[in-house]
Amino acid sequence: MIANSFEYSAPGSLKEALALVADGAKPLAGGMSLIPMMKLRLANPEHLVDIGRLAELNYIREENGSIHIGASVTHYDIETSPLLMGKCPLLAETASYIGDIQVRNRGTLGGSVAHADPSADYPAALQALEAQIVLTSAEETRTISAEEFFVDTFTTALEEGEIVTEIIVPIDAGLTGTSYQKFLQPASGFAIVGVAARVRQAEGKFSMVRVGVTGLSGNSYRATRVEAALDGKDANDENIRAAAALVASGQDSSSDLHASAEYRAHLAVAYAARALRSALSRSA
């Protein structure tokens, strides 16, 4: 469990960090995924650039009706942020489900997002929140949606030389309720399935439904069929159940030691219903 030798840089500014990344250095944030892989010598980067210590990327602030979160904010800081708990509780709740306290103390939002583990928790919430992800390279900064960002298993829209610098989540007004429900793999704490629901109701009907799913297949996704099935419908359990049944359709359910494809798909349905029910109960 000893990594190969590597060069390590901890630059003082984002600009310097980006220059090193442009030269091929691998960004290191909290190290919760990368370091274990390095210790097992499954990952052997020659040069690490530590962006987890950049104060420039460590903020949570409200701006123009959204919340902007720097990439190096830890899961723990997200979980306990009064701003997020008050105005975007879905992200705080989701962070509280990640790994264990040690992981949450070290791991960062940007690191997790850039890694795009198919069982990570954040992608479900970011999909449901229609979050924006800010990507920065030495040359430019661009902002894309979570849906565009998460391309496939461990595959994102990040181009070479780019890093995730900020995540922007909306502040929901009115009768909006959110919930993240997770069936965790007991060994690793990763999601076997995780479903984030975000609903708004008006006069007893669903006026907005967003559902993000992680863990079921190789990539997180928005369960648009579930959303469509509920849009404008009476906000009741029967409708939720019927809509949740659509959550796995069109998905290639994954299978491993801990859950067969069949069980995963079943859990996705069960947890979609739970998340929707819980979100609905919080929306009143």
Added chain:
Amino acid sequence: MKVAGTAQLPFPPERAYDLMQDPAALQKAIPGCNSLERTGDDEYKLSLKMVLASLSGQFEGKVLLTDHNRPYSFKMLVEGSGKIGFVKGEGVLSLMLLDGGTEVAYEGEAQIGGSIASVGQRLIDTTSKLLVKRFFKKLAKIGSGETDAAEDEA
């Protein structure tokens, strides 16, 4: 571990079949493949660098194509090993004409050993699916004439 699935190629089975017997096309389509050298009848020496998320590893091995039944089916055996582990897969690929294109159905068994087996169980299914997807996506491009030496899907 069972490996099974389907993939679509936007050209007829004959073309799909020939491409999958063509070392130059295979080399381009196999994710991370640096070289694929013919060493005998239907036998090729394979060298690839697998890069996936932060994982990376060099694999050396061979590919064996047998049981030719153009353009319907053939058997493929792939073996590779490197510092991070070893992989051995064997399966049958069946080709079917579908809407003017080809549907490839693959079904086989894969054995995975070494470090990657002892640490990556939860990801083997999703990542193998990803690699297969990349392979066929690339093959579709090659077969459609969208050559792409500059693109690197790895």
Added chain:
Amino acid sequence: MATTVTKLEKLVGKRVRRREDPRLITGTAMYVEDVKLPDLHHAAIFRSPHGAANIRSIDVSKALALPGVVAVYTGKDILGVGSVVCAADLPGLRKPVHHILAQDRVYFVGHAVAVVIAKDRYIAADGADLIEVDWAPTQAVTDPEKALAAGAPAVHPEWPDNTAFVFDQKGGDYAAAAASAEVVLRQRIISQRLVPNAMETRGVVADWKAADRSLTVWTSTQIPHLARSILAGQLGLDENRVRVIAPEVGGGFGSKLNVYPEEALMGFVSMKLNKPVKWIESRRENFQTTIHGRGHVDYLEIAANRDGTILGLKLKLIQDLGAYHQLLTPAIPTLSVLMMPGLYKFRNIEAQVIGVFTNAVPTDAYRGAGRPEATHGIERMVDILAAELKMDPAELRYKNFAGKDDFPFLTATGLTYDSGDYAATLDVALEKIDYKGLRKEQAKARAEGRYMGIGISTYGELCAFGPSPATPAGGWESATVKVEPSGKVTVMTGCSPHGQGQETSFAQIAADELGVPIDDILVLHGDTAIVQYGIGTFGSRNTAVGGAALHYALQDIRDKAKKFGAKMLDADAETVILEDGHCTDPKTGNSVTFQQIAAAAYRGNIIPTGSEPGLVATRFWEPSNFAYPYGAHIIVSEVDPETGQITIKRYMAVDDIGNIINPLLVDGQLHGGVAQGLGQALWEHGVYDDNGQLVTGEFMDYTMPRARMMPWVESAHTITPSPVNPLGAKGVGEAGTIGSTPAMVNSVVDALSPLGVRHIDMPMTSEKIWKLIHGSKA
């Protein structure tokens, strides 16, 4: 010299805080990894990635060429070193020779092939990465039942049937009992492979001093003295010139009741290079190369009458041994046979154990070692019988318990249970948890479509190992009590605690006996140069055997102190009283303190007739029998039919472990044991695939129980002292592990019994439960 004697508080039986904890909490404890020596070299071991393969060639040239690499050794270099020792023996036992480095083939993933020695551990690891082996993989076999099938790959080519031994035991006449029985029920029950996962992995530092022909070995072990004897033999050294030190040991659970290849390997390397050398096991190596536990497939058959009288039990036990024998590997399943009758008085048993080689790391003693499997078997069969007879499982148990007047109770397997009142303990558990109320609540839950279960396990175990004739090495234990001239007391125990807290409990015993403050007592262990020969720590023996040896050594000290005290008081040694740290002449009321006596004993001015200076005593104590703790564990659970998830609602543990020295330590042992037992019931599983890959080889896939997964354990005790030892203690190190597992499975089976579920194999994962529910509805 008349004095006012202050009564000292008696400490035995009190919740005295662990004296070990300050150094553990402050990070100042010294583990093997903390051993730093001048010019210390570091080893990394290159291991097989294959479950079975022949080695065509090994190329170490690139490793040797790496700057900083000092040496590389492979199988051909170590032929002069003795192979791994198995102390167990059975008639006809086949013992493969397991060299400390592989020869021409490997037979499990993790098999050590080469060792790289370098100036630092980073270079050593880089060097190991540069070793190239030309492998010729062969087909592995990892399932013991598949290994027994005709045509299976042979783990050892010389034994194509993969059978290491067949062991039969009979008591009474099972066949006749079954023929006369009104009910005969059969069940296949799996006790899956578990990975012990001590918090501290193994580690060895070896330091050879050529000039003295002496070797010092620091190793994370439960048995420093046995390790010394074995190492001396393997390396051809004089036993008295080998010093083994078990420094702080961060848990073992039986996995360090062993002498592994790496201990002799580091000794060999140090002797070759004339340098101290260190090897620290990585977590992955720990998963792959430190012994596993359990690994049974049991075919059980129970014979009974319709009134609930159990007539007999038959067992065919297929033991997955792994690829070779570690210290006790083949002996472990024989303990399962011994304990198969549980707490019940039936007289007829028939057992056959088939020990099977597989391409996997050996199984060996893991917390409970054979008894959890036995208890799981009998306690599941009793529940299966109760379901068949539509009897309450508690009632069925009461009906078949050995009665409190039956002790000493001779079991169907020939053991003599020392003491007990099983019904009384179950009474307490049922009452405390309100069993009748729970059954009513369950009926209501079922009417609502909820799956609530109540699972009982009344376990028994044999521990306090044990009489020497019944153990592979000696079963006695030793203690030395050394009173210094100042009256401070050093206790040296031959058992070598690895986290259980004997530095506290033994100090309590000594403080009470000698009437000195506990802070005056130092307990030493785990260093063969300091401590007299001892056996070690395993089988819940420290208190009942090591504590008994200490008790007798303390009596010797007391006797001698009284002689000195009497001489000092000019009184009669037969009538003086030694109490509360004072020796008092009852006739005059005059007294001297224990400290004054110690000073006098070393000053040497006055020596009682027939005595001698000094105040030191050593005793070796041989128990006449094992001790047999028992208890009743009850678990209330509920199953979520939508997901198959199991929730533990209540956990009641009533244990009878004899007299209790320190209830705080007892609680800790029980809680930890329960966690491990629930781990087996619900989550843990060492899974090898058909090619010999350990696919649960990291904590990412092997589910270790976490604090957040644990229920609140409600605990109580009944106390039936053991007559076997003077402390009346039985042993608690393994009780929790043994009692919890069947209680958990019985609870979930009970929850699902409306669906016709009779048995569930472990681990009871959510998916397994979901499929059971789902399948039964379909």
